Amino acid sequence: xxxxxxxxxxxxxxxxxxxxxxxxxxxxxxxxxxxxxxxxxxxxxxxxxxxxxxxxxxxxxxxxxxxxxxxxxxxxxxxxxxxxxxxxxxxxxxxxxxxxxxxxxxxxxxxxxxxxxxxxxxxxxxxxxxxxxxxxxxxxxxxxxxxxxxxxxxxxxxxxxxxxxx
Amino acid sequence: xxxxxxxxxxxxxxxxxxxxxxxxxxxxxxxxxxxxxxxxxxxxxxxxxxxxxxxxxxxxxxxxxxxxxxxxxxxxxxxxxxxxxxxxxxxxxxxxxxxxxxxxxxxxxxxxxxxxxxxxxxxxxxxxxxxxxxxxxxxxxxxx
Numbered sequence: 001x002x003x004x005x006x007x008x009x010x011x012x013x014x015x016x017x018x019x020x021x022x023x024x025x026x027x028x029x030x031x032x033x034x035x036x037x038x039x040x041x042x043x044x045x046x047x048x049x050x051x052x053x054x055x056x057x058x059x060x061x062x063x064x065x066x067x068x069x070x071x072x073x074x075x076x077x078x079x080x081x082x083x084x085x086x087x088x089x090x091x092x093x094x095x096x097x098x099x100x101x102x103x104x105x106x107x108x109x110x111x112x113x114x115x116x117x118x119x120x121x122x123x124x125x126x127x128x129x130x131x132x133x134x135x136x137x138x139x140x141x142x143x144x145x146x147x148x149x150x151x152x153x154x155x156x157x158x159x160x161x162x163x164x165x166x
Numbered sequence: 167x168x169x170x171x172x173x174x175x176x177x178x179x180x181x182x183x184x185x186x187x188x189x190x191x192x193x194x195x196x197x198x199x200x201x202x203x204x205x206x207x208x209x210x211x212x213x214x215x216x217x218x219x220x221x222x223x224x225x226x227x228x229x230x231x232x233x234x235x236x237x238x239x240x241x242x243x244x245x246x247x248x249x250x251x252x253x254x255x256x257x258x259x260x261x262x263x264x265x266x267x268x269x270x271x272x273x274x275x276x277x278x279x280x281x282x283x284x285x286x287x288x289x290x291x292x293x294x295x296x297x298x299x300x301x302x303x304x305x306x307x308x309x310x
Contacts, residue, residue, distance in 0.1 A: 026187060026188070026189035026190060026193050026271045026274055027271075028187055028271045028272075028275065030271070030272065030275035031271060031274055031275045031278060034275055034278035034279050034281075034282050035278060035282075037282050037286075038278065038281060038282040038285055038286075040289075041282070041285035041286050041288070041289035042285050044289045044292065044293075045285065045288060045289060045292065048292055048296075121190060121193070124193065125190070125192050125193055125196060128193060128196045128197065128200070129196050131200065131281070132196055132197075132199055132200040132203070135200055135203040135204050135207065136199075136203050138203070138207055139203040139206050139207055142206070142207060142210050146210070
């Protein structure tokens with residue numbers, strides 16, 4: 001048991017714990033400090049992504065309502081149903097993709113919060129793993145976008161009529 | 167025996183900023199699996215930024231004031247939204263390389279510092295963007 005020294009310099013219990021665990025290798029003050037300063041920014045981006053996803057879902061809900069109305073011939077003369085259908089699909093997919101990215105970023109921020117309270121190496125690994133998961137997700141999305149773009153360019157080059165119209 | 171004159175230290179964590187503690191195998195493995203994706207996204211950002219510079223160059227070369235203005239806008243967009251974030255992500259990937267090479271906690275701290283820099287930059291850009299959106303919204307309301 002540690003002897004209490006009334007003359008010891010002041011120290012902050014950043015872990016917020018009653019009992020302090022043994023400090024473990026990678027969980028240094030500097031590492032925790034960097035993650036603590038990252039948390040606010042990732043939380044901001046995560047929340048903004050979720051807000052954008054929510055707005056996209058609202059647009060999808062309105063478009064779906066209009067699509068349904070167009071199908072029931074109520075507005076059939078005025079609304080192009082195919083455009084509405086594609087709007088629902090594309091905006092819906094974009095909303096889901098934004099929502100997943102936002103949830104992953106918020107998960108990373110929450111994992112940092114747990115690390116700040118516990119100071120455990122397992123929580124550091126959890127935070128870093130969530131961050132890795134976010135980058136993997138972004139990377140896979142980037143690959144999909146690049147492939148789709150390449151296909152669109154090839155399709156445009158392969159059909160000269162697409163250019164003749166203009 | 168405890169030194170009553172030692173400097174203040176936060177409880178619960180080992181050492182300070184310059185601590186040379188070693189990272190665990192699991193931490194190293196996670197960082198190794200992060201590095202490739204961060205590098206890929208960083209390079210993709212820079213390539214996209216360079217592609218955005220092409221219309222900027224044409225705009226400047228045209229000599230037409232409107233086109234030059236558009237070129238300047240493209241230049242700023244390319245730098246802020248693609249090239250600088252791409253450089254920051256590549257710096258993060260480089261620091262992860264140091265973490266994997268030396269396995270020191272201080273290298274992990276440097277890597278996380280680069281990571282923090284990226285998110286801070288992105289966050290500030292988002293706040294500026296939100297500010298512009300709010301400004302546009304107020305102006306559109308006021309002009310009715």
